[in-house]
Amino acid sequence: MKEYGILLENVDLKEYNTYGIGGKAKYLIMPTSIERLAGLLKKLKQEKIPWYILGKGSNVILPDEDFDGCIIKLDKLNKITIKNDIITAASGIVLGKFAAELLKEGYTNYASLIGIPGLLGGAIVGNAGAYKVAIFDYLIDVTVMDELGNIKTLKKEEINYSYRNTEFKKTKTIILQASFKGIKGDVKKSQEEIKENLTKRKNTQPLEYKNAGSVFKNSLNAAAGYLIENSGLKDYTIGGAKVSNKHANFIINYNNATSKDIKKLIEYIKEKVKEKYNEELVLEQIIVNWENHGKKSKKENK
Numbered sequence: 001m002k003e004y005g006i007l008l009e010n011v012d013l014k015e016y017n018t019y020g021i022g023g024k025a026k027y028l029i030m031p032t033s034i035e036r037l038a039g040l041l042k043k044l045k046q047e048k049i050p051w052y053i054l055g056k057g058s059n060v061i062l063p064d065e066d067f068d069g070c071i072i073k074l075d076k077l078n079k080i081t082i083k084n085d086i087i088t089a090a091s092g093i094v095l096g097k098f099a100a101e102l103l104k105e106g107y108t109n110y111a112s113l114i115g116i117p118g119l120l121g122g123a124i125v126g127n128a129g130a131y132k133v134a135i136f137d138y139l140i141d142v143t144v145m146d147e148l149g150n151i152k153t154l155k156k157e158e159i160n161y162s163y164r165n166t167e168f169k170k171t172k173t174i175i176l177q178a179s180f181k182g183i184k185g186d187v188k189k190s191q192e193e194i195k196e197n198l199t200k201r202k203n204t205q206p207l208e209y210k211n212a213g214s215v216f217k218n219s220l221n222a223a224a225g226y227l228i229e230n231s232g233l234k235d236y237t238i239g240g241a242k243v244s245n246k247h248a249n250f251i252i253n254y255n256n257a258t259s260k261d262i263k264k265l266i267e268y269i270k271e272k273v274k275e276k277y278n279e280e281l282v283l284e285q286i287i288v289n290w291e292n293h294g295k296k297s298k299k300e301n302k
């Protein structure tokens with residue numbers, strides 16, 4: 001498979017997600033061109049090797065079980081071009097770099113996304129956002145590849161999306177690139193705001209521990225953190241996973257947490273918040289099951 005990109009074998013996935021959890025993957029590959037990505041998909045299909053696409057792993061709860069398949073990462077496909085107020089960026093660009101490149105050219109509309117630690121592709125899948133700006137706000141279109149390597153471009157109007165959600169969360173569609181409107185603004189003011197936002201994140205989020213951002217979506221009625229904190233759950237611990245004391249909508253990997261610990265804690269939080277507020281918390285993070293990605297985990301094969 002080396003001909004398709006940078007190939008690693010028997011990879012510890014703990015190194016590839018911000019919770020620092022997960023088993024091993026048989027292969028991890030970073031394709032070095034779109035053509036090679038298409039070739040890789042063909043090869044994986046021929047060989048019946050299951051695959052899963054991962055960005056920075058900052059919004060996922062990976063399973064503890066090993067994955068007898070191939071993790072695809074698009075970090076090497078990260079080109080950005082800006083022309084006539086239209087930005088076209090490949091999905092492997094780091095989101096912070098994407099926003100910083102825009103700022104360099106005077107476009108301030110995505111500055112508030114600096115501080116979200118993912119790649120552009122992952123941000124599109126989850127419609128990531130912060131401080132009242134979400135990635136879909138200025139999006140024009142998304143170019144995607146299907147499992148067979150076919151490419152098409154979808155206009156924003158053709159895509160189902162909402163707060164921290166898109167149809168891509170449920171499909172095997174690969175995001176290749178997207179284009180966006182650039183809006184010029186006061187760069188100095190934006191830089192000040194970025195500084196303030198980053199300080200705010202540092203003061204209110206448990207960045208000193210491994211975590212994957214907000215666990216639950218905020219509901220129309222209340223912020224998830226408020227509901228969890230007022231259900232008395234700050235510091236509540238299951239195994240190595242703990243509800244952060246700094247921000248109750250964050251679960252931290254406090255002490256060698258497993259995926260199972262985190263999922264159990266999620267269920268416990270949901271139950272307690274439902275009991276106290278009759279409110280169904282909706283998960284923002286994505287629980288990954290290898291069974292949904294080709295039904296092959298090492299445990300299963302034993």
Ligand SMILES: Cc1cc2nc3c(=O)[nH]c(=O)nc-3n(C[C@H](O)[C@H](O)[C@H](O)COP(=O)(O)OP(=O)(O)OC[C@H]3O[C@@H](n4cnc5c(N)ncnc54)[C@H](O)[C@@H]3O)c2cc1C
Pocket residue numbers: 018052053054055056057058059060074091115116117118119120121122123124125126127128129130164168169173174175176205207211212213214286
């Ligand atoms: C400290 C911290 C703070 C955070 N703050 C915020 C915040 O303010 N706002 C916010 O919205 N989020 C926040 N997050 C969550 C997370 O960073 C974002 O959701 C981010 O956009 C996820 O990107 P990723 O590359 O890490 O995606 P991953 O977690 O790697 O993947 C997420 C999903 O997208 C899929 N995927 C990834 N790339 C592609 C692709 N190219 N094609 C198809 N599918 C793909 C994966 O299969 C997975 O289903 C935070 C996380 C952390 C750890």
